[in-house]
Amino acid sequence: MADPAPATSATHVEGHPHVVIIGAGFAGLAAASELGGTPVNVTLIDRRNYHLFVPLLYQVASAALSPADIAEPIRRILSRHSNIEVMLGEVAGIDKQARTVALADGTAVAYDRLIVATGSTHSYFGHDEWAQHAPGLKTIEDARQIRARVLMAFEQAEICRNKVEQQDLITTVVVGAGPTGVEMAGAIAELSRHTLARDFRNIRPETARVLLVEAGPRVLPAFPPELSDYAHKALEKLGVTVMVNTPVEDVTAEGVTLGGRFVRAGTVIWGAGVRASPAGSWLGVDTDKAGRVKVGPDLTVPGYPEIFVLGDTALAMHDDGSPLPGLAQVAKQQGEHVGSHLAGHLAKGEAMPPFRFKNRGNLATIGRNSAVADFGSRKIKGFVAWVLWGLVHVYLLIGFSNRLLVSMQWLVAYLTYHRGARLITGERKAPVQENHERRSAAE
Template sequence: MTAAKEAADLPTASPSGRHDGHRAGRPHVVIIGAGFAGLAAANELGGKDIDVTLIDRRNYHLFVPLLYQVASAALSPADIAEPIRRIVSHHPNIEVMLGEVVGIDKESKKVALADGSAVPYDRLIVATGSTHSYFGHDEWEKYATGLKTIEDARQIRGRVLMAFEQAEICPDPAKQQSLMTTVIVGAGPTGVEMAGAIAELSRHTLARDFRNINPETARVILVEAGPRVLPAFPPELSEYAHRALTQLGVTVMVDTPVEDVIAEGVTVGGRFVPAGTIVWGAGVRASPAGTWLGVETDKAGRVKVEDDLGVPGHPDIFVLGDTALAMHDDGQPLPGLAQVAKQQGEHVGGNLNAHLTRGAPMPPFRFKNRGNLATIGRNSAVADFGKTKLKGFTAWLLWGIVHVYLLIGFRNRLLVTMQWLVAYVTYQRGARLITGERKAPIRENHRRTSAAE
């Protein structure tokens, strides 16, 4: 029996302890996922005559666009995350439930949770995001970490810093160089930003911290299967990004698909490249929401939705963000961007009140492109606003302003701004901690010889 079918027989409960899923006969909207889409929908429904239950397996909202700065030791996790309960605390009709969804029963209108309970709904919004895709090579995941969660960012940061620590005590120059080599697979915004950040980390921040190695000689290799970096940007901005990365010391390899990934490095273009750290940014796949719903999906697992973002044949269910295959006016799929997810959440949340209380039809969703930005490194970024295209310092400054503005909470904005200012002046990063269960590197049974010897 599937989790969805089992949900029909599970005990139902609401966060307030009631077992009917409603209060005073009001309609009940359940939102799965507190990312950009889910949170936007919840805020639109806040204060309305509707009961809202927001379910997430974590108790915080994560500002994913700045996650790479945690991975590259520029920011701490708390700088880009905010507790969900705090964000929606001023909406008394929204209750937050910490739980992991394992199934959806469309017939009985219940969401099954991992703890064995189920939450009933009148309308369901699924905004569960995406995870990494290794294109059929899931065995690569343990060697090449993706960047979707705080845990991912901490793991990458730990691997990068530990590689330099191991190189510091390694007597073999060739092994030192391989440890100080980082390979990043995928040259989309995540890969480009990660490559630039690690290059600056090694050449500026770590340059004076070690005695037996020279971090300035560290190699950062960006590998892209396609013909250019930042393929979603216009060619002239891609070319600028390529040049800027090269000036930072990043080796950019385009038209070069990855053939294999092992603990010691990657095979690209028929050549093995030893590496101390491998970061995966080449592909994503949607959450298992399509499987829960038992509906049609594309190869990436995205649920095919109607113009109003509803599931075909199930007008009481909406799918948003990276989980949805929504089409632009030109017939092309909408990209998996934060602004797309946020606009979709605002659209569904903003129109559900009229739909539930007055029976008004759900209007079709229309995406308004507010521009696309990507930073490359210090004083260097690109911005695409359609007819207007920016690059260099102006785009970099705009990128910083936009991302600080979009951060939730005054405290987060102030902390990030201050840390960026300090880092800009001093070239230092304050989050260079190796956390988790990582142990000190084992010294090889060799004695270093100095030049005097």
């Protein structure tokens, strides 16, 4: 194995401290933005060249939006800050003693302070073999794959002449009833019952089955029971079959096993769990079962005050000792906190204050005119919550053009039920078609 390339500090101004940020999600981008224009040299490393607005990713998967509507190039976002360098690269490891970040191409980037904000991926609870049959929703590639599978299932049902197989093909199972699962189930139900209803001749898309499966006792378990109950009823009104207290026992190419009963499905979508990125193994430090790095009140790794870990990668605690939730607002606030205090810490030796999460409310949309919002003492549901959800998400989108495009597409979709991103890309032959051929051959 060749020796790594020499370490580089990639400094913009000689003598200024160098902060390396790994990950351009909510936490990493917020930290970089706060450090922009300060007497600090910043290098932001990400394996993709864009920042993705993950809360709206399900709308790409359900053909409501295109990927470009919810993504913005990182360089464009940070272009006004001359002290920030952006590097496209894959992190392979971290040397805590040498204070360098090793990239897959052999480059080593030196740092004075390191911010790790590499997010999370899907967790299949020890059944990683399920991943090929039940994709999760974390990346644009995931969203495109799910969109292709959902739409291809309807196409295959259209050419199938067996009524039972038709119904199996247009059955979608969504595993996990957190916000992602609830939003995904509601969106697919609306897609089949409204958008696709007039597009086919041999099937009736409005009869498509959407099953939302949850191992726990209720949907949206992080919300108060009254909002959870509302969401449950709203989903059923959309035609979604909600199955609580129902753990998944197996997932295959043909469907899922639930409570000892096998359910055939053309599409299975995973939204039941997450695990942190491999940052813990890069750092060689203690993690919890989900792979999150245990951090102190100031978000540093114990014993390494020069390393900060943020967002879904970190196991950070409330004052009461309970873990902070894996929410975008938590990650963004952590990034703002570290970024806003780090320049003063480096320049003047000021102590990094402990992080305090300020809960600005939790929102989830269920479908057309239906959402829930929890602001602690105040809880909102229905149309008002749905409008609020839309306003908040449009506001949080980066870039005026993105906000305008998304707003216009939502308005058109609301008035016409039309979804313009119904493109099958990537997969020329969906797994459901292969399943049908295998079953036919066996018979």
